[in-house]
Amino acid sequence: MLSLEYLQECYGFNHSKWKINGEILDTEKGVKRLTNWTEEKRVRWHVQWRDQLAEKTGCLTNRMIQTIHGERIILSDAGWVTLHDEVTSLFSYKNRENEIGAFFGRYFSLGMQDVDTEINDPYANNKLKIYLQQSFLTKNSTEEMRFLEGIRRESRLRYNKAKEIKEKAGGKQEPIVAPIRSLDQGKVVYGQFYWTNLKGRPEKGYGSLRNVLTEWLQRYGQTSLFSLLNEIDKEFSLKGYHGKNLLAECLTPWEFLEYVMKTRDVHEKDELLVWKEKLTYQWEASRLLVKALGEWLDVAQEKVTV
Amino acid sequence: MSTNIHIRQKPIGAVLFQYDLYPEKIETVGKVKKVHTANGIYALKETEMGKDESEWLIHVIKRLERIGFHYVVPILPSKYGDYVLRYGDLAYYLMPWYEDHTKFRHPVHPEEVMVEELAKLHGLTERTQEYSEKILEESYETLKKRWTYRRLEMERYADQIEGNVYLSPFQLTFLTHFQRSLHMVEQAERHLSEWINGAKEKKSFRSVLCHGKPSRTHTCFDQYGTAYFLNFEKAVLDTPSRDLALMFRHFFQSRPWDEQEGQHWLHLYERHFALFDEERHLFMSYLAFPESLYQSVDAYTREDNKITELQAVTQLEKKVLTMNRINRFMNSVFKKESEEE
Numbered sequence: 001m002l003s004l005e006y007l008q009e010c011y012g013f014n015h016s017k018w019k020i021n022g023e024i025l026d027t028e029k030g031v032k033r034l035t036n037w038t039e040e041k042r043v044r045w046h047v048q049w050r051d052q053l054a055e056k057t058g059c060l061t062n063r064m065i066q067t068i069h070g071e072r073i074i075l076s077d078a079g080w081v082t083l084h085d086e087v088t089s090l091f092s093y094k095n096r097e098n099e100i101g102a103f104f105g106r107y108f109s110l111g112m113q114d115v116d117t118e119i120n121d122p123y124a125n126n127k128l129k130i131y132l133q134q135s136f137l138t139k140n141s142t143e144e145m146r147f148l149e150g151i152r153r154e155s156r157l158r159y160n161k162a163k164e165i166k167e168k169a170g171g172k173q174e175p176i177v178a179p180i181r182s183l184d185q186g187k188v189v190y191g192q193f194y195w196t197n198l199k200g201r202p203e204k205g206y207g208s209l210r211n212v213l214t215e216w217l218q219r220y221g222q223t224s225l226f227s228l229l230n231e232i233d234k235e236f237s238l239k240g241y242h243g244k245n246l247l248a249e250c251l252t253p254w255e256f257l258e259y260v261m262k263t264r265d266v267h268e269k270d271e272l273l274v275w276k277e278k279l280t281y282q283w284e285a286s287r288l289l290v291k292a293l294g295e296w297l298d299v300a301q302e303k304v305t306v
Numbered sequence: 307m308s309t310n311i312h313i314r315q316k317p318i319g320a321v322l323f324q325y326d327l328y329p330e331k332i333e334t335v336g337k338v339k340k341v342h343t344a345n346g347i348y349a350l351k352e353t354e355m356g357k358d359e360s361e362w363l364i365h366v367i368k369r370l371e372r373i374g375f376h377y378v379v380p381i382l383p384s385k386y387g388d389y390v391l392r393y394g395d396l397a398y399y400l401m402p403w404y405e406d407h408t409k410f411r412h413p414v415h416p417e418e419v420m421v422e423e424l425a426k427l428h429g430l431t432e433r434t435q436e437y438s439e440k441i442l443e444e445s446y447e448t449l450k451k452r453w454t455y456r457r458l459e460m461e462r463y464a465d466q467i468e469g470n471v472y473l474s475p476f477q478l479t480f481l482t483h484f485q486r487s488l489h490m491v492e493q494a495e496r497h498l499s500e501w502i503n504g505a506k507e508k509k510s511f512r513s514v515l516c517h518g519k520p521s522r523t524h525t526c527f528d529q530y531g532t533a534y535f536l537n538f539e540k541a542v543l544d545t546p547s548r549d550l551a552l553m554f555r556h557f558f559q560s561r562p563w564d565e566q567e568g569q570h571w572l573h574l575y576e577r578h579f580a581l582f583d584e585e586r587h588l589f590m591s592y593l594a595f596p597e598s599l600y601q602s603v604d605a606y607t608r609e610d611n612k613i614t615e616l617q618a619v620t621q622l623e624k625k626v627l628t629m630n631r632i633n634r635f636m637n638s639v640f641k642k643e644s645e646e647e
Contacts, residue, residue: 028345029326030326051386054386055392060323060324063386064386065385065386066383070387072386072387085323189320190319
């Protein structure tokens with residue numbers, strides 16, 4: 001762990017103390033968070049991503065603060081360390097479809113396609129395909145196995161439909177972005193929107209956009225979602241192949257894969273019940289999003305159902 | 307860069323956040339916000355600037371730092387290393403607050419210091435340009451065309467008001483001195499021709515980094531009389547004659563002066579950065595053309611003219627006075643040269 005004295009010297013703080021050891025610093029220049037990285041190429045990609053996102057959107061993001069010598073990344077025994085502002089107040093998105101739609105539109109059209117680090121491409125591994133192909137039923141099937149088999153069949157239908165849409169849309173360039181897991185990554189500072197990027201691998205595809213839209217629909221309803229989509233579309237055209245691919249992404253039964261992976265070694269009935277509830281919740285969320293998105297894209301002829 | 311997304315921005319707060327500045331008080335001083343913080347006082351400049359312009363400004367400031375020209379108010383980087391922060395068409399940059407002194411610990415003549423430091427700036431950034439007769443001709447033709455057009459405009463105005471039965475005091479003053487202004491136009495054109503002929507003969511011309519708006523308001527003096535230039539937003543690579551003429555024009559308008567003083571300033575400049583003969587002609591042609599006088603006519607004839615007749619006449623007379631002084635200054639500089647020859 002880097003010492004407080006060393007950090008003070010690097011960043012030119014006069015006073016600082018740990019709020020959380022090795023993680024959060026309280027300084028005269030505000031509260032700062034240290035982020036540790038184990039891959040140099042990934043941290044460099046994130047520096048570039050955050051700088052470009054800030055430049056293209058004009059929004060504040062958790063960019064890397066430079067040392068007094070102008071370095072954005074410093075070395076530690078365990079790898080690389082960067083320093084960021086720690087902003088905790090959540091941003092309220094209500095009635096902000098225009099601005100936030102523009103933000104996400106630019107987020108997904110940032111165009112940082114040349115990636116020199118490992119990326120996360122959910123379609124690159126075959127896990128989902130494999131689990132969808134084999135039946136869970138045996139001679140002595142338990143109730144759980146029968147439940148799984150039912151879900152598998154439904155999921156396979158979704159998967160095949162998604163595949164069909166994706167193939168029709170054409171395998172054109174998909175966005176590569178910093179992963180988004182929740183709208184709660186949006187914070188507010190000085191009355192201004194501040195986006196907190198996660199440190200994960202760059203992500204290929206539409207998974208992050210799906211997360212944004214799912215949460216938006218749940219929080220603000222379909223009318224607001226349509227307004228958001230209209231704004232995103234101005235910057236990141238969803239009426240073309242991106243929209244079709246996004247629809248395919250929303251149809252793909254990732255929640256089934258997650259359920260199978262998480263419950264493989266679970267034997268406690270209560271725990272299993274929690275996972276089942278989560279699956280049901282996600283399944284319903286996917287259904288509503290696909291329905292709304294289908295309506296927005298006006299692809300009724302596709303007869304998309306979950 | 308594309309336009310910013312406006313998320314109910316409070317730009318000043320968001321801008322200061324990027325410098326980790328927590329203001330205790332913010333004052334507006336001209337076009338600058340004076341930001342008082344526990345760690346010192348800063349000047350935050352808000353300006354309209356495109357992306358290319360802001361990149362150029364950063365390049366200029368970095369270059370000045372690299373070549374060791376220290377008579378500049380530095381621009382401070384944000385905590386992310388940005389020198390200019392952009393919000394749509396607006397750009398912000400931060401400088402330490404330099405208190406501008408008008409009283410000094412020993413006698414100081416601000417004009418002398420400014421002209422010397424301008425010469426040092428030009429000297430450090432001097433570059434001989436690849437000779438191109440085409441570029442020279444283009445510059446010459448452009449300027450000549452503009453002057454011809456201005457002259458025609460003024461002749462037309464003079465013709466128009468001459469037909470009036472009653473002349474306003476402004477019109478009368480203008481007509482009284484119009485012929486003299488035409489003489490200055492001819493002088494300007496003569497010096498411009500001398501410049502191009504000299505440059506063609508020499509087959510070379512040089513450029514320097516011109517401040518672009520050298521004036522007292524863009525200079526801060528410390529208590530010892532050292533001047534620091536600020537606002538390099540209009541900086542450009544061009545002939546030193548241009549920047550020097552701009553500075554002289556500013557001096558001429560800011561206080562009374564005479565040709566001896568003009569010669570003294572030119573001498574001080576040339577002590578650090580001697581002009582070539584053709585550059586001196588160009589400098590003089592810039593000064594001689596009575597653009598400032600003609601601008602008074604533009605202002606007077608504009609529909610939204612808000613100044614009174616008395617103010618208009620006073621301004622015009624001041625400009626006539628300056629024009630006459632420039633004439634004497636011009637004659638004294640070239641008379642001195644011919645005597646030296």
